[in-house]
Amino acid sequence: MVQCHSRSCGRSPARVLDQRAGGPEDSAAPSHAADRHSPRRCVLSPVNVALLGAGVVGAGTLDLLLSKRAQLAAMNGVEIVPRHVLVRDPARRRPVTIPPEALTTDPARIFSDPDLHVVVELMGGEEPARTYIEAALSAGRHVVTANKEVIAKHGGELLRLANRKGVDLSFEASVGGGIPIIDTLRKDLIANDITAVRAIINGTSNFILTAMSAGREYAEALRQAQELGYAEADPRNDVEGIDALYKLSILSTLAFRADVRPTDLTALGITGLSARDFQYGAEMGYEIKLIAWARRDGSQIEGAVYPLMISRDSQLAAVKGVFNAVLLEGDQIDQLMLYGRGAGAKPTASAVVADLCRIAQNIRRGASDHIHINERALSIRPFSKMLARFYLRLSVVDRPGVLAQIAQILGAHQISISSVIQRETDETSRVAELVIMTHAALEGQMAHAIDAIRSLGPPLRPARVVAITGSGGVGKSTLIGKLIESLRRQGRTVAVLACDPESPLTGGALLGDRFRMGTVVDDGVYIRSLAACSGRQAIADHLGGVIRLCEEFGFDVVIVETVGAGQGDTAIRAWADLVVLLLQPETGDDLQWEKAGVLEVADLIVIHKADLPGAERVAQQVRSAMELSSGSKVPVVLASSRTGLGIDELARLLQTLPSAIRRGDEIGAFLDEARRELDRLLREPDAPQILALWRTGRIDIQEALRRLLDSRPSRPEEEPTGARSESVI
Ligand SMILES: NC(=O)c1ccc[n+]([C@@H]2O[C@H](COP(=O)([O-])OP(=O)(O)OC[C@H]3O[C@@H](n4cnc5c(N)ncnc54)[C@H](OP(=O)(O)O)[C@@H]3O)[C@@H](O)[C@H]2O)c1
CATH class of the missing domain: 3.30.70.260 (ACT domain)
Incomplete structure (x- = not known):
């Protein structure tokens, strides 16, 4: 690996000359020719490189430099030689073999090497990476880095330092992994005024969002990303949009030629999203993506990273999984989209080595790339002022x-x-x-x-509101007493609002709130009678307010006992989730309940006192009457407060039967909407x-x-x- 470092090329780029050709303007052709005859022969003094870091990207870069050594030398006209590799743990197993003489944990050994040309920083994090980059540039070394955090936060001053020192600072791999976006902005689009940047530049979050779009919840999608190695154990930088924010700051700085710092931008992550958002998005024709976007609006720049609903037909919506894409808008190009793998050892190493090759060619030509930023006096629009x-x-x-x-x-x-x-x-x-x-x-x-x-x-927490209605003497209060006991045994709290002044539950006192039945009363039971003062209906005017109060106090079930089966009782439908009609055997007039008009509002029919003869016959009559009149399949339950028959089953049904008003049928939906409209009108x-x-x-x-x-x-x-x-x- 370190075969070609026999001659020092010195530190200044101008001194890196072909020993044989003898001039900076020398073309690559002789090198190609030399390489064809002897691929391993070094025709120019090599460009000596120190890699700081041999993790995912470092090892990938080393592997690429070694495996394509001859090809790269032929293309560049000069050999690139990895001379030092800095790591924390030299004993760690790595996917590439590093010669022991190159491996070091001592940065001083690298910085004191007089024959070093390029420092490639692939450690990550802000420090000590920034310090090492600054030290390298100050010492006249070219620098390549994949470190978005350092470039986003300190790129301005580091580029100015590089310019002063006449060396290159290249950072193609810092945004979009293998996508060549940095050089595109710096060079290929130089004749454009870029007006907008929109990008998917975090593969981890895009993988998670793609999985959520297929129905997974956030936690499950994140776990899958971690299992596949796409997300780190601590995924905050990716899922909170911070990684994308650094990249957006770099892209904006280059696109708008103004110094855009990460603190000028706002990042909102994807952690609050649910699979339901994707369902709603799909219904409306949208995909949800974490988009890093910035645009120039006159003399102002605005930019942010946040989950955005974008049209399913848009190009960015088609970017799935860990792939990245950057969409640029410029006055000359109109639109340009670059798409590819935004991370991983090979794509990122491809970008790092491309930077190295450009530097090697610059060294050979005695040139360097100066990046001019902050050419324009553009102000940043605060996030709160964005539309x-x-x-x-x-x-x-x-x-x-x-x-x-x-x-x-x-x-x-x-x-x-x-x-x-x-x-x-x-x-x-x-x-x-x-x-x-x-x-x-x-x-x-x-x-x-x-x-x-x-x-x-x-x-x-909404209570289950159950209205119990039925003509006098059918045993509403007695049954409610038994239901209270059953519901309490099931651990439910119960409020009873009796609109019936005759109710033994309230002792017959119109506004009394004492409980006079032989049933258990504890902190989980509240009983109150309500006066139906308007006289127009069988329920109290302020029933809705009292139900809401019971919910505020956290009752699980609110039972409303109505005056009695009659036309007026249908008004309860507006307040109750479930209307239960009580009938009993031997009512005399079998069809009285049908005439009363309550059958149509009943969601459940209870044949009470079912221990008396004829209960089953009444149940049958009701079933056939209901089927004949409306084809309805309202459940009919036999119950007896005296024997306990059907009480627990009834208590269970009260909690689990679908809410009538919210069944989603047309009438229910219409009533809901009408109630809301009425509420607005009453204000x-x-x-x-x-x-x-x-x-x-x-x-x-x-x-x-x-x-x-x-x-x-x-x-x-x-x-x-x-x-x-x-x-x-
Ligand atoms: N991974 C990607 O796909 C990707 C894509 C684009 C850009 N990047 C950027 O590339 C850079 C490297 O990422 P990575 O994924 O390769 O990281 P990594 O796998 O964690 O590797 C970091 C390397 O740096 C070494 N290191 C860290 N701190 C050090 C210190 N203080 N002194 C000496 N050595 C130190 C580590 O040594 P040990 O091995 O001994 O621990 C390791 O070899 C980061 O800036 C990252 O943002 C990565």
């Missing part, structure tokens, strides 16, 4: 007013909503998922709006007056609704949609 469209996914309690509350917060921050999707997360739960897409808004305003939405608190200033007219009978409900609708203010003009089709998460 984007946003995608928000929120878990909210599915109740009237929540969407209005969120819309109000967004509106107060000048953020206008472009679309809303609402989904249930679970049929039996009352937590809904709200997906909001906004028009273009300022990052700063969105950050404040999110703080305000978060201050609303975590979504309330209008004219609403109290209209309600007062209705309450005193001066207008009917249709007229009240019409007036409420008329009282809406006209909607503000839509804001123009931003030119970008992506939305920030």
Whole structure:
């Protein structure tokens, strides 16, 4: 390996001359000719190299230099000789054989070598890498590095030092691994004014996002990336966007010819994403990618790294797995995309060796590459002043007013909503998922709006609200008492709201809240009677508020006992997840319940007192009546408070049956939407007056609704949609 270091070439590039040809302008042809005859013959004094680091990239670089030694010498007209290899642990097994005389743990040995030409820093991290690079440049050595952190943070001063010393500082491998983006920006696009850079430049996060797009959750995708060696044990630099931020700072500095520091840019990572975001994205025609982007807007530069929804048809959306891509926009080229492997021993070594070859050729020609940065006085636009469209996914309690509350917060921050999707997360739960897409808004305003939405608190754990209805004497209170016992045995807390003034649960006292039944009462049980004051319906006016209070106190199940089976009881449908109708054998008029109109709102029918004769017959009658009238398959359960028959089963069904209102059927969805709209209308200033007219009978409900609708203010003009089709998460 160290065969060709017989002659010192000195430290100055101008002194590296072909001993045979004798001039810096010597062409490569004689070397090629010499090499063809004797591939191992060194026609020029070799370029001596010290590798700082022999890890993934260092070992890959060494392997490439050794395996393609003759080819590289022929192409460059000079041999590149690895002379020193600095490591921490010389005993460590490596994929390439390093001659013992080259291996060292002593940096002084390298820096004191007078015959050294190039230092190749492949250690990583900020220190001592920066110090070594600075020392090498100060001593007139050329430097090649793959270290994005050092170049991003200190590139400006190190390049100025290299320029002063007349040596090269090359860093092709610091961005995009094997993609030749640095030299493209520095040289090939020199005649362009680059206006925008968009890149996928972190293979680890792109691998994770690709897996999540296929349905995996973040943790599972990260584990897979770690198993395959794509993610480190501590993946923060990659998944929090820091690695991409360093690379973006380098790309922006070169693209816009202005010093763009990592502190000028903002990085938001991918750790908060869920597979559901990818599902929503797919429904709307988007992929989610961690995009590093920067653009020049007049005299300002703006840039950030964050997960972006990009159109599925875009070129960047097609970049999968560990692959990287950089898309440039320039006044001459229009668009240019470079695509390839952004990491790994071979692609990165390819970039490192390319830098080494350019330096070797410069040495041979007595030239050096000067990089001019900071040519332009461009200012950096603060992140808070950047515009984007946003995608928000929120878990909210599915109740009237929540969407209005969120819309109000967004509106107060000048953020206008472009679309809303609402989904249930679970049929039996009352937590809904709200997906909001906004028009273009300022990052700063969105950050404040999110703080305000978060201050609303975590979504309330929703209670299961069960209405129990049935005519007088059917045994509602007795059954509720038994259900309380069963639910408590199952560890559930129960609140009972009795709208029935006759209820023995409340002792018959209209507003009493004492429990007078022979059942267990403990801290997990709350019983309260509610007056139905409007007289227009069988439930109390303030029932919704009291149910919400019970949820605030964390009750698992809220049972609402209604006045009795009748037309008015259908109003309970708006508040309950489940309406349970109680019937009993030998009701006299078998069809009385059908006439009462409650069958259509019942989600579960209980034949109570099923220990009496005829229970099964009534159950059969109900089943056939339901099937005949509506084809419905509402469950019919036999239960007896006296014998305990069916009570535990009933308690279980109350918790597990799908919520009727949230079944997703058209009527349920319509009712939900109507409730939300009504809630909005009731917040209008004219609403109290209209309600007062209705309450005193001066207008009917249709007229009240019409007036409420008329009282809406006209909607503000839509804001123009931003030119970008992506939305920030
Ligand atoms: N890995 C990639 O695919 C990739 C792609 C593009 C750019 N890069 C960049 O390339 C550089 C190297 O990455 P890598 O993945 O090759 O790292 P690595 O596998 O961790 O190797 C680091 C090497 O540096 C040596 N080293 C570290 N600190 C040292 C110290 N203080 N003194 C002496 N030797 C020291 C280590 O010695 P021991 O072996 O004795 O521990 C090891 O050989 C980093 O800047 C990285 O960002 C890497």
